[in-house]
Amino acid sequence: MLILIHSETNKSNIRQNLGRPEYSYYFVLKEFRPVLERLGQVLEVSHPDELVDRLYFDCRSRGEDCIFLSFSPPHRTAEHYACPTIPVFAWEFSTIPTESWQGEPRHDWRRVLGASGAAITHSSFTVQAVRDAMGEDYPICAIPAPVWDRFAHRGQQLGKQARASRVTLNLRGLLLDSRTLDLRPYGPDALREGTPVAFDAPPRDCQLELDGVIYTSVFNPYDGRKNWQDMISAFCTTFRDCEDATLVLKLTHHDIGNALGDMLHHLYKNQSYRCRIVLIHGFLADADYERLVEATSYVVNSSFGEGQCLPLMEFMSCGKPAVAPCNTAMADYIDPDNSFIVDSTDELTAWPHDPRAAYRTLRYITNWDSLCAAYRASYDVALQDPERYARMSDHAIASLQRFCSQATAEQRLGEFFRQVLEQRLAPAASGQPA
Known part of the structure; x- marks a missing residue:
């Protein structure tokens, strides 16, 4: 054939x-x-x-x-x-x-x-x-x-550790770290008022070291489904006093300038916090991508719905439990044994390519309080219950094998x-x- x-x-x-x-x-x-x-x-x-x-x-x-x-x-x-x-x-x-x-x-x-x-x-x-x-x-x-076979092979080489310890990865691109980022050069008055601020910087060789409980999400920041705003605000609220909690956002888009300006605005307005937010845009070689997976404690999704969500599937295939909703395509592989489930409610919306913006369908809105609770519960497991974390990791691998091998x-x-x-x-x- x-x-x-x-x-x-x-x-x-x-x-x-x-x-x-x-x-x-x-x-x-x-x-x-x-x-x-x-x-x-x-x-x-x-x-x-x-x-x-x-x-x-x-x-x-x-x-x-x-x-x-x-x-x-x-x-x-x-x-x-x-x-x-x-x-x-x-x-x-x-x-x-x-x-x-x-x-x-x-x-x-x-x-x-x-x-x-x-x-x-x-x-x-x-x-x-x-x-x-x-x-x-x-x-x-x-x-x-x-995707399971390719990523499960990577996962077999990783320990089921819930916390990273000085994991270093190299990046060719842009790296913004809330621990070193001074928002003042980007115009505090404009940021406070929500005025869009474009961020333009040339790519360069960067090095990132990760420690503690690491939450990772990979997405296109211009994709209106991804709801990264709630992901950031709930994280900053939940871990306002937790220095060892880090949210890594790996951004995928050919032109990231305007999106970074928007994200800097959200980092600004959610101050102050002792947790760490890291924005990555650029090329990670396979070895460094594997180190990012290795450092990750939980993969995060707070979207309004997914057709399948390759990054979520990839990280879970490696044995990384999720913080995610159990709706749309995710309902086929997210469950309480491999994830901390975020509640959602349906809401009228338009088909995304319909220029009329006519309400003809439903999307699924993340419950912000539930997202905060899922962050907190997952953090407690990472710190206090290594046996449960290992079971969740094993179940993530097994359930994704059934789903996408x-x-x-x-x-x-x-x-x-x-x-x-x-x-x-x-x-x-x-x-x-x-």
Whole structure:
């Protein structure tokens, strides 16, 4: 079988696309590729309109199966190919788009999903949202990006220590540390009033040493779902008098200046605190990323919803318990045995790519007091209950293995491909056009 794959972001443009809409689909494609290569010959196509059907008809002429995986949301997935086309997408809202706008009928996802006849997403939450719109028998499968094997290998080399002791990592980029940062040069009056302040500094070689109880989150600060504001304010409030509590925020975006100014404003307004806040933007070599994972006590998520959340999955695969909500995709792998769960409530919102901003769906708002309580409870475990911490670490590894291992993905993908191809061949067997 020939498996064609495509993402609008690829290795040639990932640097300039980092943080832009749909950029993460490239990383999902990269995680899926080793598994797909066990199921057939894989070919990444940069220009689908030129190649997909040409390759499909070539395969068909010699009796070989061919399938096209479009790592894109449905409204960015083509619906006119003869080749069986399957969108592979993430989604974190309670409903899928069922309306069109700006003259583009594909904004109504039912059109594309109906034309493709099948889809792959990453969580049972999204499967249900699709079936609510398409019918309970619609062929869709939840297969998360299979990150467990790669990160579990790293985790095997780490001890299950809840506290870091002088772990040093090197960075090429920007490093802002609340212990050394003087906010006054950035305009205290402007910061106090909430005026946006752009931060512009050249990348340089930096060194970071971490001690104590370390909370880490990796995210795009321009992504409105991530709710880093509550993450910071709850941390500063909870650990106002705790010098050994550190929040490390690894920021992913190609242009970080305005976001850093906004984050500096939040560091300013949450003063004073003895805990430590570290902002990192730049390149970490694999060895230094592993040291960041090693130093981390807990991985943190305070978002309004997730389509899967690769950083959360990666750290938990390494045995790092989480402070996170148990909703949307996270409900498939967050539980009380591997996480300190943050409560949330639903709230009306718009589909993120809808320029009308019409309220048509729900997101999930973090309970700030619950986030503070989860921080406090996790800190107490790190200091006083190493046995419970080790159990949570073991359970994180085991639960993520069930959720996102390559073996799990291979089994589900193989079964799903057979189902899709049999469905496609059924009309031809009965004399109808395929």
